[in-house]
Each structure stands twice: as structure tokens, then as C-alpha cells.
Amino acid sequence: MIKIARKEDCTGCHGCYNVCPKKCIDMKFDEEGFLYPSVDSDKCVECGLCEKVCPIVHTVEVENEPIAVGCYNKDEKIRMESSSGGIFTLISELVIQSGGVVFGAEFDENYNVRHSYVDNMEDLHRFRGSKYVQSTIGSSYYETKQFLEQGRQVLFSGTPCQIAGLKRYLQKDYDNLICQDIVCHGVPSTYVWEHYKKFIANGKNIVGIKFRDKSTGWKTYSLQIDFDDGSSYKDIGNENSYIKGFVKDFYLRPSCYECRYKTLHRESDITLADFWGIEANVPELDDNKGTSLILVNSDKGKDYFEKIKGKIIFRIVDIDKSVTFNPSAYISCTYTRNKKNFYKKYEVNDFNLLIEKLMKENSLKKIVTFSKRIKGKIKKLYKDK
Numbered sequence: 001m002i003k004i005a006r007k008e009d010c011t012g013c014h015g016c017y018n019v020c021p022k023k024c025i026d027m028k029f030d031e032e033g034f035l036y037p038s039v040d041s042d043k044c045v046e047c048g049l050c051e052k053v054c055p056i057v058h059t060v061e062v063e064n065e066p067i068a069v070g071c072y073n074k075d076e077k078i079r080m081e082s083s084s085g086g087i088f089t090l091i092s093e094l095v096i097q098s099g100g101v102v103f104g105a106e107f108d109e110n111y112n113v114r115h116s117y118v119d120n121m122e123d124l125h126r127f128r129g130s131k132y133v134q135s136t137i138g139s140s141y142y143e144t145k146q147f148l149e150q151g152r153q154v155l156f157s158g159t160p161c162q163i164a165g166l167k168r169y170l171q172k173d174y175d176n177l178i179c180q181d182i183v184c185h186g187v188p189s190t191y192v193w194e195h196y197k198k199f200i201a202n203g204k205n206i207v208g209i210k211f212r213d214k215s216t217g218w219k220t221y222s223l224q225i226d227f228d229d230g231s232s233y234k235d236i237g238n239e240n241s242y243i244k245g246f247v248k249d250f251y252l253r254p255s256c257y258e259c260r261y262k263t264l265h266r267e268s269d270i271t272l273a274d275f276w277g278i279e280a281n282v283p284e285l286d287d288n289k290g291t292s293l294i295l296v297n298s299d300k301g302k303d304y305f306e307k308i309k310g311k312i313i314f315r316i317v318d319i320d321k322s323v324t325f326n327p328s329a330y331i332s333c334t335y336t337r338n339k340k341n342f343y344k345k346y347e348v349n350d351f352n353l354l355i356e357k358l359m360k361e362n363s364l365k366k367i368v369t370f371s372k373r374i375k376g377k378i379k380k381l382y383k384d385k
């Protein structure tokens with residue numbers, strides 16, 4: 001029976017929930033707003049399947065030689081609707097054209113985020129664009145297996161931990177499965193997102209959300225929330241409180257602070273990222289409309305890359321140099337005491353003011369630590385003399 005001793009050891013992938021033959025595992029929110037398995041021990045027959053499919057219990061070391069590519073979709077409309085270079089849509093289109101199914105993260109009717117699937121071009125837009133909240137997998141692994149067994153092509157897109165969860169759940173390789181992950185900073189809490197939406201909406205009904213609206217440019221993207229009275233809230237990404245708290249790691253899932261999937265050797269076939277630092281790598285691909293850095297990780301990934309090549313502008317780049325400005329590709333986010341402080345206060349404080357206060361404390365702490373280190377060095381210098 002699966003038991004979570006440390007929250008850091010559960011990514012919330014839902015593998016155990018999907019595999020349980022007795023349906024005795026429920027996924028329940030903890031006080032921070034992240035889902036964890038909860039087993040009904042009366043119904044559990046101790047078959048051990050939940051442990052067998054756990055990607056944290058069974059970690060996999062990948063040995064491969066990924067190829068890094070800077071690129072963007074030639075279709076300007078799709079590119080502008082996407083967070084980076086619009087590569088996700090190109091891979092998805094191939095799968096759908098072959099009669100296949102695409103799994104990805106979409107907003108539900110309350111603008112929370114969940115995994116779902118589509119099998120036609122018209123619905124693909126639901127998955128386009130990054131949603132900076134942990135996506136709930138639900139029964140997606142089970143559904144993926146059903147489609148694979150029917151012989152249909154399946155693209156499963158998600159965070160690296162969701163791909164690891166799917167692979168352990170399936171327990172075998174399928175030729176008709178292609179996995180695409182993202183470089184993931186970490187995933188924010190559903191409760192914090194719900195709270196923030198209410199704070200911004202202030203009684204109005206939300207009818208649309210874009211985390212990465214590019215009308216202010218790809219690099220200075222905006223978070224845009226539309227309301228049913230025709231008004232909108234729009235804030236530049238690095239000036240927006242929710243994005244600031246996300247980037248400063250105030251409300252990420254505990255497992256993100258010890259992420260096992262921060263590596264350039266990944267289980268997915270293709271990895272998608274923003275090409276941060278493009279100026280220093282391939283300035284000729286930088287028009288501030290969004291450029292992707294993609295890692296082609298496997299032969300299947302290469303095959304798909306060959307098929308989309310005609311529809312993208314691209315340059316092969318040096319992998320180590322390409323991720324210099326994208327530490328999320330290979331380093332976990334940092335746990336700070338601000339996380340604890342944030343959770344103690346966020347429900348009773350003005351969200352914007354709280355984030356500003358914690359950000360100031362953050363930089364103050366950095367200054368104090370820095371001056372302590374300098375003082376230590378000076379003292380040592382005098383001692384040595």
C-alpha cells in the first residue's frame with residue numbers, strides 16, 4: 001500500500017490512482033492545495049501495484065545524446081497563441097492527422113487546470129499555452145493505455161514527472177506512443193491559484209485567461225484575465241504578483257524543491273522550452289514573438305522532428321550553451337522560508353502587498369547573507385596577516 005512519508009517524495013502523478021484494481025485510492029488535496037493519494041485500507045488487498053508504478057520508488061536513469069534546436073513555427077497565428085515557438089501544435093497535428101489522440105493540460109470550467117485529450121484540430125487550442133498551476137492527471141494514464149491498446153497513435157504532453165508517471169504506469173514501451181515534456185520551473189498550488197483568481201476577479205465572472213499573452217512581446221509577456229462584463233485585467237509577467245511568487249518559488253509543490261527530473265537526459269521523446277538567452281545563442285531567430293528551445297531525445301523524437309522540419313525556422317545549437325539562461329532545465333527550485341510565511345498569511349492579506357513584502361524580505365536576506373560572508377572573509381584576511 002502506498003504511504004507518503006515525505007511530501008517531497010510524491011509528485012502527484014496519479015499513477016497509483018490509475019492502476020489500483022480495487023479503486024481504493026483517492027487523490028485528496030492537502031492544506032497547501034496539492035493532491036496526494038489516500039488509500040482506503042478496508043478495501044485495499046495489498047496487491048502492491050501502486051508501489052510498482054510509483055516513479056519515485058522506481059527512478060530511471062536515461063542515457064542518451066539529446067540534440068538541442070532553436071526553432072519556431074512558421075505559422076505566425078499559432079506561434080502568437082503559443083507560449084514559446086508553437087512547436088507543441090506542430091507535433092500534435094501530426095498525431096491527429098494519423099487518426100491519433102493528444103493529451104495535454106487545459107482549463108476546466110472554473111479555470112483550474114486538468115489533463116484531458118482531443119482527437120481533432122479544432123479542439124487543440126485548449127492545450128496551447130502554458131498554465132502555471134499543477135495540472136490534475138485524473139484518469140488520463142488509464143485512457144492513454146486504452147487508446148494505445150486500440151492501436152491509435154497517442155501524444156502525451158506534460159511535465160517531466162507526469163511523463164515518468166505515465167511510463168511507470170504503462171510498464172512497457174509502445175511504438176504508437178510519443179511523449180513530450182516541458183522544461184518545468186515547478187508547479188504552483190491549485191488553492192493559491194483559486195485564491196488569486198478570486199482576488200483579481202473581485203466578484204466578476206472570468207471568461208478567459210492567458211498566462212502568456214504576447215501582445216506586449218514574448219520576453220515581457222503579460223498575464224491576461226478577461227471578465228464577462230467585457231473588461232480585462234492585464235499585467236506584465238515580471239510585474240505581476242502571481243508570476244513573481246511563482247518564479248520566486250513561494251508556492252510550488254514540495255517535490256519541486258527536490259525535483260528528480262532536472263536533467264538534460266529525459267524520458268520523453270521531445271522536450272519543449274522557452275529559448276531564454278536566445279540573444280547569446282541564435283540572435284537571428286530572435287524577433288520577440290517566441291522562440292523554442294527543443295531537445296530531441298530519442299529516435300522517435302528525431303522522426304517527429306524530421307516530419308515538422310519543413311514547417312519551422314530552426315538552428316541546431318550547442319546543448320550546454322543553450323540552457324545557460326534556463327536553469328529550470330537542470331536545477332531544482334530553492335526552498336526558502338518565505339514559502340512557510342506565504343502560506344501562513346496569503347488567505348488574510350492583500351495578495352499584491354504580501355508578495356511585495358516577501359520579495360523585500362527575500363532581497364534583504366540575500367544582502368544580510370552576503371554581508372555576513374564578506375565580514376567572514378575580511379576577518380579571515382586579518383587573522384591570516
Ligand SMILES: Cc1cc2nc3c(=O)[nH]c(=O)nc-3n(C[C@H](O)[C@H](O)[C@H](O)COP(=O)(O)OP(=O)(O)OC[C@H]3O[C@@H](n4cnc5c(N)ncnc54)[C@H](O)[C@@H]3O)c2cc1C
Binds near residue numbers: 083159
Ligand atoms: C508550470 C510550467 C513551468 C514552466 N517552466 C518553464 C521554465 O522554467 N523554462 C522554460 O524554458 N519553459 C518552461 N515552461 C514551458 C514553456 O512555457 C512552454 O510551455 C513550452 O516551451 C512549450 O511551448 P510551445 O510554444 O511549443 O507550445 P504551447 O502551446 O505554449 O505549449 C503548451 C504545452 O504545455 C503543456 N502545458 C501547459 N500547461 C501545463 C501544465 N500546467 N502542466 C503540464 N503541461 C502543461 C500543454 O499540455 C502543451 O503540451 C513551463 C511550462 C509550465 C506549464
